[in-house]
Amino acid sequence: MLENNINRKKQFFKKITMTYIGPDAILQKKREYLIPCVYHFYKKPMQIVRGEMQYLYDHTGKQYLDFYGGVSVMNAGHCNPEIVASICEQVKTLQHTTTIYLTQPIVDLAEKLAHITPGNLSRTFFCASGSEANEGAALLAQLYTNKHKFVAVQQGLHGRTKLTMNLTGISMWRTDPNPLNDIVHIPAAYCYRCDYGLTYPGCNLKCARRLEEVIKSGGFAAFIIEPIQGNGGIITPPPEYFKVVRKILDTYNVLFIADEVQTGFGRTGKMFATEHWDVVPDIMTVAKALANGTPIGAFITNNKIASCYTRPGASTMGGNPVSATAALTTISVIEKHHLVHRAQELGSYLREKLIGLRQKHKIIGDVRGKGLMTGAELVRENKIPATEELDNVLEQLKDRGILAGKTGISRNVLTFQPPLIITHNDIDQVSTALDEILS
Numbered sequence: 001m002l003e004n005n006i007n008r009k010k011q012f013f014k015k016i017t018m019t020y021i022g023p024d025a026i027l028q029k030k031r032e033y034l035i036p037c038v039y040h041f042y043k044k045p046m047q048i049v050r051g052e053m054q055y056l057y058d059h060t061g062k063q064y065l066d067f068y069g070g071v072s073v074m075n076a077g078h079c080n081p082e083i084v085a086s087i088c089e090q091v092k093t094l095q096h097t098t099t100i101y102l103t104q105p106i107v108d109l110a111e112k113l114a115h116i117t118p119g120n121l122s123r124t125f126f127c128a129s130g131s132e133a134n135e136g137a138a139l140l141a142q143l144y145t146n147k148h149k150f151v152a153v154q155q156g157l158h159g160r161t162k163l164t165m166n167l168t169g170i171s172m173w174r175t176d177p178n179p180l181n182d183i184v185h186i187p188a189a190y191c192y193r194c195d196y197g198l199t200y201p202g203c204n205l206k207c208a209r210r211l212e213e214v215i216k217s218g219g220f221a222a223f224i225i226e227p228i229q230g231n232g233g234i235i236t237p238p239p240e241y242f243k244v245v246r247k248i249l250d251t252y253n254v255l256f257i258a259d260e261v262q263t264g265f266g267r268t269g270k271m272f273a274t275e276h277w278d279v280v281p282d283i284m285t286v287a288k289a290l291a292n293g294t295p296i297g298a299f300i301t302n303n304k305i306a307s308c309y310t311r312p313g314a315s316t317m318g319g320n321p322v323s324a325t326a327a328l329t330t331i332s333v334i335e336k337h338h339l340v341h342r343a344q345e346l347g348s349y350l351r352e353k354l355i356g357l358r359q360k361h362k363i364i365g366d367v368r369g370k371g372l373m374t375g376a377e378l379v380r381e382n383k384i385p386a387t388e389e390l391d392n393v394l395e396q397l398k399d400r401g402i403l404a405g406k407t408g409i410s411r412n413v414l415t416f417q418p419p420l421i422i423t424h425n426d427i428d429q430v431s432t433a434l435d436e437i438l439s
């Protein structure tokens with residue numbers, strides 16, 4: 001009897017691991033059981049069942065070269081064996097305690113972050129997502145400055161909680177029916193479509209200087225910005241931008257929060273993107289790639305700012321032994337395999353290819369980004385956003401076994417944020433496919 005039961009159980013598990021319900025059944029369940037706000041890519045989506053470094057596989061066994069990396073998460077590749085091994089070992093040993101008990105991975109990770117983050121950033125609070133990290137950073141800025149208002153940029157995305165959704169500038173992600181007051185959005189450094197109709201460098205960075213016009217009225221705790229606005233369309237500010245911003249903020253004692261949730265951990269060809277502009281934020285937020293697919297988030301600050309947050313603060317899952325171990329191994333893989341340098345080198349190669357394609361295909365209006373955070377803005381005549389065309393390109397790339405992303409206010413920026421372990425050949429494959437599709 002007992003043996004029968006065990007056999008039945010074994011067969012059941014074999015069946016569910018071998019049989020996939022397929023995209024139609026998933027869509028049906030999604031319609032029935034998920035809140036409708038959870039949207040997906042593609043007219044004909046596939047069921048993804050397996051990942052291996054730069055590849056994903058669907059239920060039919062078809063291979064996809066993943067150039068979106070789970071939206072800038074899988075920097076060390078899908079199911080990276082070194083990271084998987086360390087996670088499994090930790091899961092088998094100690095999964096969870098919360099911070100009311102002492103465990104080692106959380107402090108080792110905080111120490112490691114203090115070493116790899118720029119300047120005097122040295123104190124970390126761990127949580128479980130990017131939204132939470134930004135929410136915590138905003139609270140810390142209010143505690144430190146005793147001010148309550150924030151400035152953010154129109155093309156920014158900072159999360160899904162009440163406050164971070166309001167800090168977000170992109171209207172499609174601002175669902176809040178009762179928006180918060182006291183958050184001001186300024187134009188981004190979007191040189192391809194300057195809000196002021198100016199041209200860099202003659203513009204004298206009017207977009208950055210707008211910050212001063214806003215904060216001089218007083219009451220601002222912080223300016224929050226992604227160094228490169230990811231979801232906003234890989235908006236990459238010019239070289240002087242953050243130096244100008246830093247000076248203005250220092251003059252008015254307003255804190256600088258750098259949201260490195262998408263840009264962190266080698267993505268842009270530096271460990272953190274703010275390093276490209278040679279500035280040190282007061283608070284940096286991270287998540288996504290930190291643990292290569294294991295949920296984690298964190299905000300990191302300097303001793304002085306950290307010292308104002310002394311009342312109890314706890315995140316049940318923040319710095320959990322499994323996510324902290326995953327993060328420690330992810331950082332060690334990034335360092336050991338020189339993935340930061342790789343992102344820089346391969347990113348330049350990818351942009352070279354895209355710039356070559358721009359000369360041939362008028363639909364590519366602009367190519368921008370740093371490292372392996374690259375976007376190609378698709379436009380019609382007079383820079384009209386080629387939104388439908390982009391959807392077609394994405395669908396056709398997918399049919400050819402290549403996954404890319406879409407970003408931008410008008411969803412017309414073809415976006416590439418692949419795992420940093422990709423090869424030159426992978427880029428050649430993407431560029432050839434794109435050339436053929438656009439032809």
Ligand SMILES: Cc1ncc(COP(=O)(O)O)c(C=O)c1O
Nearest residue numbers: 129130131157158159261262287
């Ligand atoms: C720059 C940035 N900040 C914050 C978030 C929110 O992170 P999470 O989805 O982990 O809450 C995102 C999500 O895409 C993001 O791109």
